[in-house]
Amino acid sequence: MIAIDVQDVSKKFRLYTDKPGSVKELFTKFGRPKYEDFWAVRDVSMQIKEGTVHGLVGHNGCGKSSLLRMMAGIHTPTTGQIVTAGRISALLELGAGFHPELTGRENIYLNASILGLSRTQTDELLDRIVEFAGLQAFIDSPVKHYSSGMFVRLGFAVAVHVDPQILLVDEVIAVGDEEFQRRCLDHLRTLKAEGVTIVLVTHAMGIVQGMCDTATWMDHGRVMAEGDPLRVVSEYLHGVNDKEAERDLANEIVSFHPTTAVAPGHTSLRVEKLVLQDPDGEHVPFGISGAPLDIRVDWSTVGEFAEPRLVMHLLSSAGLHLATTYTPDGSPELLGEGRWSALCRFDSLPLAPGAYKIQVTATDVRTNVIFHKSDEYDLTVRAEGHSIEGVFALPAQWIHGLRRGESA
Amino acid sequence: MSSVSQLWAYRSLIYNLTQRELKSRYKKSILGWLWSLINPAAVLAIYSFVFGVVFRAEPPVAGNGHTKSYALYLFAGLWVWNYFNGTVMGAINSLQASGPLLNKVFFPPACPAVANTVTVLLQAMIESAILFVVMAALGCVGWQLVLFPALILCITLFSLGVGLALSVYNVFYRDVNYLVSIGMNVLFYATPIIYPLSLVAEQSSTAARIIQLSPIAQFVRWSRDIFWNLNWPNTWSMVGVPVVSILAFLIGLAIFNRKSRDIAQEL
Numbered sequence: 001m002i003a004i005d006v007q008d009v010s011k012k013f014r015l016y017t018d019k020p021g022s023v024k025e026l027f028t029k030f031g032r033p034k035y036e037d038f039w040a041v042r043d044v045s046m047q048i049k050e051g052t053v054h055g056l057v058g059h060n061g062c063g064k065s066s067l068l069r070m071m072a073g074i075h076t077p078t079t080g081q082i083v084t085a086g087r088i089s090a091l092l093e094l095g096a097g098f099h100p101e102l103t104g105r106e107n108i109y110l111n112a113s114i115l116g117l118s119r120t121q122t123d124e125l126l127d128r129i130v131e132f133a134g135l136q137a138f139i140d141s142p143v144k145h146y147s148s149g150m151f152v153r154l155g156f157a158v159a160v161h162v163d164p165q166i167l168l169v170d171e172v173i174a175v176g177d178e179e180f181q182r183r184c185l186d187h188l189r190t191l192k193a194e195g196v197t198i199v200l201v202t203h204a205m206g207i208v209q210g211m212c213d214t215a216t217w218m219d220h221g222r223v224m225a226e227g228d229p230l231r232v233v234s235e236y237l238h239g240v241n242d243k244e245a246e247r248d249l250a251n252e253i254v255s256f257h258p259t260t261a262v263a264p265g266h267t268s269l270r271v272e273k274l275v276l277q278d279p280d281g282e283h284v285p286f287g288i289s290g291a292p293l294d295i296r297v298d299w300s301t302v303g304e305f306a307e308p309r310l311v312m313h314l315l316s317s318a319g320l321h322l323a324t325t326y327t328p329d330g331s332p333e334l335l336g337e338g339r340w341s342a343l344c345r346f347d348s349l350p351l352a353p354g355a356y357k358i359q360v361t362a363t364d365v366r367t368n369v370i371f372h373k374s375d376e377y378d379l380t381v382r383a384e385g386h387s388i389e390g391v392f393a394l395p396a397q398w399i400h401g402l403r404r405g406e407s408a
Numbered sequence: 409m410s411s412v413s414q415l416w417a418y419r420s421l422i423y424n425l426t427q428r429e430l431k432s433r434y435k436k437s438i439l440g441w442l443w444s445l446i447n448p449a450a451v452l453a454i455y456s457f458v459f460g461v462v463f464r465a466e467p468p469v470a471g472n473g474h475t476k477s478y479a480l481y482l483f484a485g486l487w488v489w490n491y492f493n494g495t496v497m498g499a500i501n502s503l504q505a506s507g508p509l510l511n512k513v514f515f516p517p518a519c520p521a522v523a524n525t526v527t528v529l530l531q532a533m534i535e536s537a538i539l540f541v542v543m544a545a546l547g548c549v550g551w552q553l554v555l556f557p558a559l560i561l562c563i564t565l566f567s568l569g570v571g572l573a574l575s576v577y578n579v580f581y582r583d584v585n586y587l588v589s590i591g592m593n594v595l596f597y598a599t600p601i602i603y604p605l606s607l608v609a610e611q612s613s614t615a616a617r618i619i620q621l622s623p624i625a626q627f628v629r630w631s632r633d634i635f636w637n638l639n640w641p642n643t644w645s646m647v648g649v650p651v652v653s654i655l656a657f658l659i660g661l662a663i664f665n666r667k668s669r670d671i672a673q674e675l
Binding site: 013069072073074075076088090092093096097099101102106109110113114115116117118119142 | 417418420421423424425427428431432435436508509510511512513514515669670672673
């Protein structure tokens with residue numbers, strides 16, 4: 001059975017060149033359009049089967065969120081139509097509609113009713129929601145005293161407990177801490193097992209590949225690829241790579257401009273980019289499981305520095321912190337102003353094939369942070385011949401064939 | 409009519425939005441709920457002083473044959489005005505304030521305006537109850553009280569219709585909010601609330617007749633008939649007020665539904 005049937009849908013937004021209108025303009029500029037049409041979604045058709053998880057991927061502004069909002073009924077398609085079967089709960093923003101002055105309990109009722117639940121239905125769900133959010137002690141405090149994490153947990157707890165038949169999720173999982181993200185994903189799996197249809201908008205390719213039954217890649221409002229998530233993601237990543245190649249960044253894994261952080265004393269350190277190299281110093285586009293790899297960190301300094309300690313964090317594509325490695329303790333000698341490189345060398349890359357992220361920070365000798373986290377760089381690891389299972393090759397040695405004696 | 413049944417399906421949301429409004433309104437204030445009585449009382453005191461004491465406005469004698477309190481006469485009109493004004497301005501502001509929420513979750517966009525109307529209605533019920541108790545204590549009660557539910561219903565329908573229609577235009581042109589504020593001021597003084605209609609009739613009977621055409625003036629008149637004069641409104645008024653109120657509601661709702669079809673993106 002089809003849960004969501006998107007039939008040839010297009011959505012036109014008006015980009016106002018000079019928003020908003022006033023009555024004066026109504027008369028003076030009468031008849032002159034002061035907006036441009038912008039097609040956020042163009043001729044999209046898709047059918048999502050009941051009980052499946054569908055991933056929507058694409059760069060920012062590709063129309064996936066607009067499509068999700070139309071599925072939720074928030075926006076109406078300009079042409080075409082969307083037919084949905086079942087109660088829809090949309091997680092476009094966690095805790096939307098929470099009133100800061102009201103208590104957690106009051107906000108649960110409020111939010112549940114926004115999602116279409118009656119009071120008695122909410123009564124029955126209340127305990128489960130509070131327990132899932134882990135807020136038993138704070139449920140009668142105004143939510144303005146909540147930490148952002150508590151706020152998000154409560155929002156998620158309400159949204160997933162309203163017994164939706166269709167759940168639309170827009171990036172929201174990316175906001176919580178790691179434990180919360182894991183719990184969200186676990187819960188989504190539970191819902192999926194219960195037969196809930198889920199549509200996920202995400203940039204975490206690992207989630208798409210790991211959880212989704214089908215996926216769609218959208219670009220500029222149009223469907224570029226759809227179907228098997230593994231294939232869609234790889235086509236999407238290829239598309240991204242091709243674009244980057246056009247921008248002459250072919251062999252670098254730089255995807256964003258890193259942020260600058262100014263260290264105390266008018267000195268600053270900036271991680272400029274990360275480059276993958278093979279042992280001969282040649283650029284490579286990806287790492288290979290079990291093969292040698294050098295990750296070159298290019299950084300520059302303004303002012304004099306005691307040699308800083310570079311800290312490299314390895315994250316899963318979903319943002320889970322996997323491991324950290326440091327440069328050896330900084331030596332006390334001063335480095336002058338200039339541009340520097342450091343190599344992080346793997347004789348044998350111990351990672352399973354997949355998508356990872358790398359983040360670099362820097363501290364001084366006294367472990368004061370002098371460069372906050374860089375943007376996340378993508379690290380793709382591919383298999384060649386012998387592959388690694390799981391995430392890591394464990395640095396363990398087996399000694400086997402030991403015969404057990406009667407009493408050693 | 410399907411929009412009315414849709415609103416009914418979301419009654420739980422309307423209930424909760426109302427609760428949110430009521431619960432959050434007086435949080436962190438010492439007097440709390442008393443403010444909802446102090447505010448109108450203060451307005452009443454000011455008007456009573458300015459017009460009753462300084463300008464010596466003379467109300468007609470009440471239906472019990474002896475009460476001549478200007479403050480009470482004023483109150484019999486003022487609560488009607490407060491209800492009408494609160495509903496219309498509240499509808500405009502609540503839709504505007506719901507913009508962020510309407511962009512995240514789907515619900516009928518008329519819900520905030522309806523929830524606001526309920527909060528204002530509660531206030532109006534308290535005010536009219538106080539009025540009733542005082543008038544009853546003065547021995548000024550009549551069978552006309554049976555018209556009170558009809559009056560409340562008519563003001564609700566009329567104000568909500570006007571408020572919904574204006575609120576949706578306000579989304580496209582924010583000037584509406586400011587224009588309506590000014591219009592409300594004009595309308596307040598153009599309605600015989602702080603002065604009796606007879607004052608106008610003395611000057612010009614035509615002007616008095618024109619004023620009488622305003623539904624607000626009719627609502628005020630009904631309230632005065634019920635609580636003060638102990639008269640029955642004339643036949644024209646008995647028919648005209650409900651008809652105009654229902655029409656205003658239906659037209660307002662129709663405008664709102666047509667214009668609010670894809671309103672989230674405009675907010």
